[in-house]
Amino acid sequence: MKTKLVNLYQKIRSSYWFLPSVMAGMAGVLAFILVKLDLLNAQSGLIDLSWISLTGAAGARAILSTVASSMITVTGIVFSITIVTLSLASQQFGPRLLQNFMRDRGNQVVLGTVTSTYLFCLLVMRTVSDAPASPFVPHLSVLAALLLAILCVGVLIYFIHHVAESIQVTNVIAAVSRELSAEIERRFPDKFSEAVGAREIDYALEELLPARFDEEVRSLPALSGGYLQAIDHAGLLELAVDRDLVIRIGHRAGHFIVAGAPLVEVWPGTAADGEDLVKAVNGHFITGQKRSQEQDLVFLIHELVEIAARALSPGVNDPFTAISCINHLGAALCDLAQRIFPPILKKDAANRVRVVSYPTTFDRIVAASFDQIRQYGRTNAAVSIRLLQTIRLILPFTCYPEQRNALLHQAAMIERGSRDGLPEESDRRDVHAKYLAVFETMETCFGLTGGD
Structure with a gap:
């Protein structure tokens, strides 16, 4: 049951309708409460709120109508920018990355704010009355509509800045990396130490x-x-x-x-x-x-690998x-x-x-991380060199021979691929030098020249 609830939460989190719908419902509740307060104040006359709407019912209706029409226009702008962003993200980073943009809480809050303000104004506007027998101007509700309109201006400015930031490739990569680190922490909370002892992996x-x-x-x-x-x-x-x-x-x-x-x-x-x-x-x-x-x-x-693979494509x-x-x-x-x-x-x-x-297993995760980048980057000296440097960086953090064997296997394939993929002899020598440096790190850290 817990697994199903978590899965449902992930689906709701990546939806574009849930949070705006909740905020729209809250706007309806807020409109009901404020109108009730206005009615109570109109009957008791405890607080003079006429200064909020100096032109009476006509002025209040005009303010609410203006804010509502502006918000529906802003909603269209936000929706259009969002569609363009999703299209650009799909083309540049891959369709798998669309889920990250759909889960973006900032975009959901912006859409929810402008649609909620529009709904709030509509609900309040229907209560304004200039009938001689029972005139009613919800002064407090009109003030709330003005404050929401000011909030929407700030939210729109934030949205434009946020979209410009979110489509930058460095920020996209960093966001996926943060999610990856959090998932590693969640799924593998215990770190190896001498106090913990050997692994409890049931191979037999x-x-x-x-x-x-x-x-x-x-x-x-x-x-x-x-x-x-x-x-x-x-x-x-x-x-x-x-x-x-x-x-x-x-x-x-x-x-x-x-x-x-x-x-x-x-x-x-x-x-x-x-x-x-x-x-x-x-x-x-x-x-x-x-x-x-x-x-x-x-x-x-694979999200990070897909970005790298697209970046290495000839186009x-x-x-x-x-x-x-x-x-x-x-x-x-x-x-x-x-x-x-x-x-x-x-x-x-x-x-x-x-x-x-x-x-x-660690070797499967290493293969998922490096295989496709290695295959697509075999004709690029800089990528091959960086892969070997990264393997050299990871080696001192390993705790078991199986981990080192997986990394050395990748290093060997990178070096062999560079022999066929790099036409320039100087580039091949550079890659081979980085490959030898991997074994130097092995010998320095573990006193070994292999994974045993």
Whole structure:
């Protein structure tokens, strides 16, 4: 249930309708309260508010009408600028980055402010009356409309500045990098230290799983297709305990699921005959039309990789942007190398394995970070050199031989790619020198020339 609520929150957060709708509702409540206060004051006459609207009902109606018409015009301007920004972001940074712009709270607040002011003025204007029998001018509400109009002027100025800042590539990269760092902190809160000891990674699965597990498991199909956005591990653990099962998950968040394809493996296979189990298991997997960063760390990495890949395309040819992405990816990997990855085995109260998660390993994250940039940048000496410098930077932060092996594997592929990709001998020598510097760092930090 918690996983579904978090997934719903992420969808609401990336929507452009929720916050403006809430603010519009608040504007309606504010209009109702202020009009009621105006009515009470008109009946009691405790406070003289006539100075606010010196021209009476006609003047109040004119003020409210002017503010309302101005706000609907500003709303059109804000909407137009937003559409242009989204179009530019899609072309320059990639369609995956649109979610970041849609989640921008500043843009949502601006749209909500101008639409709420428009609605407030309409609701107040209908209460203005110049009938001789019962004239009524909501002075306090008119004052609030004027204050909201002044606020909207400030909000519009902020919006123009904010949009100009948000479409700058350095700010886009920095924003994605901040989200990546926050996600690493959230998913891997514990750092390695001598006090913590060795990693608790369950590689010897055959010693922990039931006997003849692989021979007796049965695959359960996915009932719906799409990108796997989230997995309710706690719910799967509870289900496995209730039905005395062992469930092995065959996918991680971010994978594309095909309806009817294997989703999980269940042991014992004889317990997987009922359709109710298939539905129960599928109920703990959330799929959608697009990937989500909720449980998908690689998705945030791919956002930076996509910016770098587009920058390295022949039509753009912007290695400086690619190098900026490499710098931020390197910083994230330096942090990640010091983190303890959670165990892939979920156990019950009796310490029996119940759920086997799809493993998220450092080498897979390194591959996701560097593979495509390495492939697209093999013909660019500056990018190849910066990749090797970044690997050299990450090495001192590593804690395990497997991490170093993954980095050295990338360094070797970068160096081999430069031999074919760089026509100039001097560039190839520069790349090779940086490649040798990687092993110098290995020897300096660990007394090794390899990953062992």
